[in-house]
Amino acid sequence: MTVRYFKNDGIRDSRENSVSAYPLDMWYVVALSKELSSVPIARMVLDKPIVIYRTPDGQVNVLEDRCCHRDLPLSSGTIEEQGIRCGYHGLLYDGSGKCIEVPGQKKVPSKARVSSYHVKEQDALVWVWFGAEENSEPLSQPPRYEVHNNEAYVYGGDVYHYDAPYQLIHDNLLDLSHLGYVHLHTIGGDAKIHMNAEMNVTSEGETVRVTRYMRNSNPPPTYLAAYPFKDKVDRWQEIEFCPSHLKIWTGAVDVNTDAVDDPNRGGFHMRGLHCVTPESPTSSHYFWTIATNPIDNVEGIKAKVIEQTALTFDEDKVVIEAQYANMKRFEGKPMIDIHVDVAANKARRIIESMKSS
Ligand code: FES
Numbered sequence: 001m002t003v004r005y006f007k008n009d010g011i012r013d014s015r016e017n018s019v020s021a022y023p024l025d026m027w028y029v030v031a032l033s034k035e036l037s038s039v040p041i042a043r044m045v046l047d048k049p050i051v052i053y054r055t056p057d058g059q060v061n062v063l064e065d066r067c068c069h070r071d072l073p074l075s076s077g078t079i080e081e082q083g084i085r086c087g088y089h090g091l092l093y094d095g096s097g098k099c100i101e102v103p104g105q106k107k108v109p110s111k112a113r114v115s116s117y118h119v120k121e122q123d124a125l126v127w128v129w130f131g132a133e134e135n136s137e138p139l140s141q142p143p144r145y146e147v148h149n150n151e152a153y154v155y156g157g158d159v160y161h162y163d164a165p166y167q168l169i170h171d172n173l174l175d176l177s178h179l180g181y182v183h184l185h186t187i188g189g190d191a192k193i194h195m196n197a198e199m200n201v202t203s204e205g206e207t208v209r210v211t212r213y214m215r216n217s218n219p220p221p222t223y224l225a226a227y228p229f230k231d232k233v234d235r236w237q238e239i240e241f242c243p244s245h246l247k248i249w250t251g252a253v254d255v256n257t258d259a260v261d262d263p264n265r266g267g268f269h270m271r272g273l274h275c276v277t278p279e280s281p282t283s284s285h286y287f288w289t290i291a292t293n294p295i296d297n298v299e300g301i302k303a304k305v306i307e308q309t310a311l312t313f314d315e316d317k318v319v320i321e322a323q324y325a326n327m328k329r330f331e332g333k334p335m336i337d338i339h340v341d342v343a344a345n346k347a348r349r350i351i352e353s354m355k356s357s
């Protein structure tokens with residue numbers, strides 16, 4: 001039996017050992033494109049307060065959320081053609097963080113600037129580079145997520161805030177055996193079937209893959225609401241973990257009608273994207289989308305799948321925040337591992353190695 005003490009759960013802060021609390025030199029999602037409006041977004045990401053905004057010409061900029069004059073958050077300012085204007089004395093900043101106008105003063109002081117971040121908007125996601133060194137150039141491109149551009153699917157999503165460390169959310173997403181207990185009324189179904197699923201876990205580099213197949217099982221309520229299954233189904237769950245996000249493809253086909261592991265399988269699909277971005281060692285942003293492939297009543301089924309998914313994630317949030325609150329109350333008590341923890345433990349080892357490299 002393995003006994004485990006989670007490191008970096010916010011209780012024993014890894015920064016005490018001068019190791020970053022998070023993997024760096026990578027891209028993190030800081031917003032869904034649909035969040036950007038005419039009002040700037042204030043968000044704390046990896047302990048850094050940032051302002052995210054889109055200029056009228058469509059460009060997304062990310063700056064530190066601070067005016068260099070008297071420190072008012074720039075997020076309380078206004079968006080203009082050329083950038084963002086502070087809401088106190090009107091300094092105007094361009095996308096690079098340089099102050100380009102001081103109202104009533106001819107010369108702009110050369111030191112009037114704030115830090116800016118490398119940002120890339122693609123696939124309806126806003127990615128920001130967080131380097132190990134301040135102001136470092138990105139060493140890679142942000143990951144692509146083609147499902148958002150695939151015409152076979154419709155999707156929607158939301159942003160949740162968690163009072164819990166990001167790795168507890170990874171643990172939850174990598175262990176779908178909890179579906180039968182936590183999500184009994186949505187995507188769950190029979191708990192025993194989940195616990196006894198045919199499971200395979202592999203890892204390569206910074207990726208962990210999990211496949212779970214549950215043959216000849218009853219379709220759960222969400223599936224029945226969205227697709228005309230005849231009776232029993234063969235279900236699959238395929239998870240791919242990367243440090244910045246997880247892709248979870250779940251679904252079902254009528255029993256014995258299609259290969260449950262065929263890449264081109266039919267049936268009912270739910271493709272989830274889960275971008276878990278630390279806010280601080282003890283809190284997280286969770287950007288999620290869910291895509292599905294309705295065969296008719298597209299808008300109705302899309303709305304139903306998004307609603308059911310949101311309910312599901314509400315259930316996870318309750319569990320994970322309660323878990324974290326209790327970890328603090330029982331700080332230092334050992335935890336044991338069981339068979340469902342294999343993938344989550346692999347992911348924890350990857351994150352650990354990235355933090356110390
Ligand atoms: S605090 Fe921003 S202009 Fe004065």
Ligand SMILES: [Fe+2]
Pocket residue numbers: 172178179182183312316
């Ligand atoms: Fe869950």
